[in-house]
Amino acid sequence: MIRISLDVMGGDFGPEVVIPGAAKALERHPDITFLLYGQSDKCEPFLERFPKLRANATVHHCEVAIGMDEKPSQALRRGRGVSSMWRAIDAVKDGTADVAVSAGNTGALMAMAMFCLRTMQGIERPAIAGIWPTARGESVVLDIGATIGADAKQLLDFALMGGAMARALFDIDSPTVGLLNVGAEEVKGNEEVKEAGRLLREADLDGLTYYGFVEGDDLGKGTVDVVVTEGFTGNIALKAAEGTARQMANFLKMAMSRTLMAKIGYLFARGAFRMLREKLDPRKSNGGVFLGLNGIVIKSHGGTDAEGYAAAIDVAYDMVKNGLTKKIENDLKNYHAGRESPVGPETA
Amino acid sequence: MIRISLDVMGGDFGPEVVIPGAAKALERHPDITFLLYGQSDKCEPFLERFPKLRANATVHHCEVAIGMDEKPSQALRRGRGVSSMWRAIDAVKDGTADVAVSAGNTGALMAMAMFCLRTMQGIERPAIAGIWPTARGESVVLDIGATIGADAKQLLDFALMGGAMARALFDIDSPTVGLLNVGAEEVKGNEEVKEAGRLLREADLDGLTYYGFVEGDDLGKGTVDVVVTEGFTGNIALKAAEGTARQMANFLKMAMSRTLMAKIGYLFARGAFRMLREKLDPRKSNGGVFLGLNGIVIKSHGGTDAEGYAAAIDVAYDMVKNGLTKKIENDLKNYHAGRESPVGPETA
Numbered sequence: 001m002i003r004i005s006l007d008v009m010g011g012d013f014g015p016e017v018v019i020p021g022a023a024k025a026l027e028r029h030p031d032i033t034f035l036l037y038g039q040s041d042k043c044e045p046f047l048e049r050f051p052k053l054r055a056n057a058t059v060h061h062c063e064v065a066i067g068m069d070e071k072p073s074q075a076l077r078r079g080r081g082v083s084s085m086w087r088a089i090d091a092v093k094d095g096t097a098d099v100a101v102s103a104g105n106t107g108a109l110m111a112m113a114m115f116c117l118r119t120m121q122g123i124e125r126p127a128i129a130g131i132w133p134t135a136r137g138e139s140v141v142l143d144i145g146a147t148i149g150a151d152a153k154q155l156l157d158f159a160l161m162g163g164a165m166a167r168a169l170f171d172i173d174s175p176t177v178g179l180l181n182v183g184a185e186e187v188k189g190n191e192e193v194k195e196a197g198r199l200l201r202e203a204d205l206d207g208l209t210y211y212g213f214v215e216g217d218d219l220g221k222g223t224v225d226v227v228v229t230e231g232f233t234g235n236i237a238l239k240a241a242e243g244t245a246r247q248m249a250n251f252l253k254m255a256m257s258r259t260l261m262a263k264i265g266y267l268f269a270r271g272a273f274r275m276l277r278e279k280l281d282p283r284k285s286n287g288g289v290f291l292g293l294n295g296i297v298i299k300s301h302g303g304t305d306a307e308g309y310a311a312a313i314d315v316a317y318d319m320v321k322n323g324l325t326k327k328i329e330n331d332l333k334n335y336h337a338g339r340e341s342p343v344g345p346e347t348a
Numbered sequence: 349m350i351r352i353s354l355d356v357m358g359g360d361f362g363p364e365v366v367i368p369g370a371a372k373a374l375e376r377h378p379d380i381t382f383l384l385y386g387q388s389d390k391c392e393p394f395l396e397r398f399p400k401l402r403a404n405a406t407v408h409h410c411e412v413a414i415g416m417d418e419k420p421s422q423a424l425r426r427g428r429g430v431s432s433m434w435r436a437i438d439a440v441k442d443g444t445a446d447v448a449v450s451a452g453n454t455g456a457l458m459a460m461a462m463f464c465l466r467t468m469q470g471i472e473r474p475a476i477a478g479i480w481p482t483a484r485g486e487s488v489v490l491d492i493g494a495t496i497g498a499d500a501k502q503l504l505d506f507a508l509m510g511g512a513m514a515r516a517l518f519d520i521d522s523p524t525v526g527l528l529n530v531g532a533e534e535v536k537g538n539e540e541v542k543e544a545g546r547l548l549r550e551a552d553l554d555g556l557t558y559y560g561f562v563e564g565d566d567l568g569k570g571t572v573d574v575v576v577t578e579g580f581t582g583n584i585a586l587k588a589a590e591g592t593a594r595q596m597a598n599f600l601k602m603a604m605s606r607t608l609m610a611k612i613g614y615l616f617a618r619g620a621f622r623m624l625r626e627k628l629d630p631r632k633s634n635g636g637v638f639l640g641l642n643g644i645v646i647k648s649h650g651g652t653d654a655e656g657y658a659a660a661i662d663v664a665y666d667m668v669k670n671g672l673t674k675k676i677e678n679d680l681k682n683y684h685a686g687r688e689s690p691v692g693p694e695t696a
Contacts (some may be wrong), residue, residue, distance in 0.1 A: 071535070134595070135595050135598065145530055148530065148537065148538050149538050180584060181584075182493055182496065182579070182580055182583040182584065187419070189496065189580065190496050190497050190580055215583075215584070215587050216583065216584040216585065216586065216587025216588040216589075216590070216591060217587040217588070217590055217591030217594070218591070219588050219591055219592075220588070220591035220592050220594065220595040221591060221595075229584075231530070232530055232537065232538055232581060233580060233581045233584050233585075235530040235563075235564065236528060236529075236530065236563070236564040236577075236581050236584075236585050237564065237581075237584050237585055237588040238564065238588075239563050239564025239565040240564040240565065240567050240568070240585040240586075240588050240589045240592075241564075241588045241589060241591070241592040242564070242565055243564060243565030243566070243567055243568035243569060243589070244567075244568050244588075244589040244592040244593055244596075245592055245596060246565070246568065247482070247483050247568040247569075248592075248593060248596045248597075248628065249596075250483065251624055251627055251628065252600070252624060255617075255620040255621070255623050255624040255627075256617060256620055258620060258623070259619060259620065261616050261617065261618075261619060261620075262616070262617045262619065262620035264613075264616045264617075265612075265613040265614065265615070265616030265617025265618075265620065266613065266617060267613070268609050268610070268612045268613030268616060269603075269604060269609065269610045269612075269613025269614060269617070270609075270613075271607060271609060271610065272603040272604055272606060272607065272609075272610035272613065273603070275603050275606070276599055276600060276603040279599055279603075280596065280599065
């Protein structure tokens with residue numbers, strides 16, 4: 001049984017998307033139990049339509065809903081203890097849920113998650129990991145916006161956590177990890193990235209294979225399983241790529257509706273276009289994973305639909321099922337054990 | 349008459365691409381005179397095929413060609429004064445050329461350009477500006493890799509130079525300028541970007557309209573005419589977007605050749621696909637402009653073909669024709685005049 005708490009009020013559409021999304025995810029994973037946090041009168045009309053979900057969910061009424069534009073500090077002040085967002089996270093803390101999912105605003109969600117769950121021992125700063133569709137399949141990319149200007153040690157932490165997540169997600173033993181940089185040569189880049197490269201080579205971590213530097217175009221190629229960068233660059237690279245994909249899709253749509261011949265061609269190739277649309281469906285890669293906290297929180301896009309929200313729940317499900325937190329804890333233990341032994345030469 | 353010096357040996361293919369590229373550009377702009385720097389025996393066989401170019405070009409023999417993998421320091425040591433790259437730049441310095449174009453390696457080209465031309469008075473660090481295809485047309489994006497970790501003052505310089513370039517390129521009076529950030533709110537981002545935002549608001553520059561912060565997906569939307577960022581993030585965002593475009597084009601190609609129906613559809617929609625291909629042709633946006641030096645140098649992609657190289661020459665031509673250097677100098681003068689007057693309150 002996987003217990004997933006949902007911030008039902010989060011996102012641009014709240015229960016209208018969250019509840020049908022949960023119902024979809026339940027179809028795929030009948031061993032989920034949901035804890036629904038939200039304004040119960042707003043949840044009920046939607047829950048009525050999904051009897052199976054209702055049988056596998058408990059509704060916990062929360063008066064306060066955090067707005068999509070609320071500042072993190074204000075959200076904490078107003079929502080601590082009482083908001084649907086806080087209580088969904090708190091359920092992970094007190095052990096009644098295995099993972100929390102919210103489509104609420106990222107800043108508020110991260111602030112509450114940090115305040116409530118705290119960072120793991122040995123981890124200085126949290127990261128948000130995204131799943132990036134590539135030519136080879138999928139890669140884990142982190143940080144996509146939690147820690148602006150992460151330093152070398154924090155980048156090493158991200159590599160370790162990203163490696164654990166890739167193992168949980170892709171079922172591989174030793175995922176390849178690359179540091180995002182402006183060139184592949186060792187002399188390239190800023191000091192933090194160069195130093196992180198040195199640390200990663202020396203650390204020789206158990207659960208991953210350090211590949212070296214990768215460049216922006218390696219993201220789409222899928223050169224490595226895990227791409228590590230600090231939150232400023234990661235966030236901008238992600239949005240630049242998403243924007244490019246949207247722009248190209250628009251160009252394609254325009255081109256295919258411009259002439260009669262193109263429209264006829266479109267009719268013939270309908271199946272191919274459907275396949276393409278499915279392959280590029282941004283909803284499929286929905287679900288940012290908060291890493292480095294004592295508990296897992298998944299951020300869904302705020303503007304997604306039920307299908308996209310269900311994908312974020314799928315990610316939550318996979319992370320619990322494959323023991324993400326345990327994997328990170330073990331990797332941290334191994335790393336620190338490796339570090340501590342050479343410190344005491346007298347004991348040898 | 350626009351005089352353009354070419355580093356004929358630069359790029360993956362050297363004269364094989366550079367000379368046909370120059371011939372193409374000359375067709376479009378008959379008022380160009382070329383100064384060709386390279387190994388004359390390697391240039392001749394290609395020049396023979398383009399009598400019109402030969403009549404409008406002088407060949408300057410240079411024994412040394414800089415390799416695509418040479419380190420900047422090594423390139424400077426080996427190539428200073430004698431290489432085709434150096435001499436093409438030096439022609440701008442001594443006034444025999446108006447602008448230099450090279451497809452050689454970026455690091456070496458920037459090192460030589462800085463060493464030879466020096467930075468403009470009032471500019472601390474150079475930038476490389478790229479032309480980014482958008483949903484609305486084109487935007488100027490800088491820096492895409494010259495100055496890793498630019499500070500707030502340097503970002504302000506980039507805004508000023510980017511504004512001047514947009515005026516030279518797009519024929520608009522006061523281009524909009526945005527700072528690339530992880531959110532639009534003033535509290536978002538790293539210290540340098542926030543400080544640069546304050547500086548830009550206060551500076552109230554003549555030749556541009558400061559828009560505020562923009563995000564990664566605003567690049568493709570074309571929200572502003574000029575997007576300013578430091579070189580690390582700019583380089584990665586550019587390559588991430590290029591990689592996404594390439595990946596989507598590959599998916600589309602695969603989808604359209606998978607079934608007989610798709611292939612028939614492709615035949616009907618051939619014209620639409622041709623239009624799409626032209627619209628997305630990466631060769632069209634070839635040509636990075638080195639800004640902030642006493643002279644203009646254009647960097648072409650190393651792996652481009654003659655069409656792409658000709659596009660880089662087009663950019664060079666436009667920059668000279670529209671007086672880019674003069675525009676930047678004037679903007680700098682106005683900016684510093686604006687700064688100096690309030691310093692002496694006693695004189696009022």
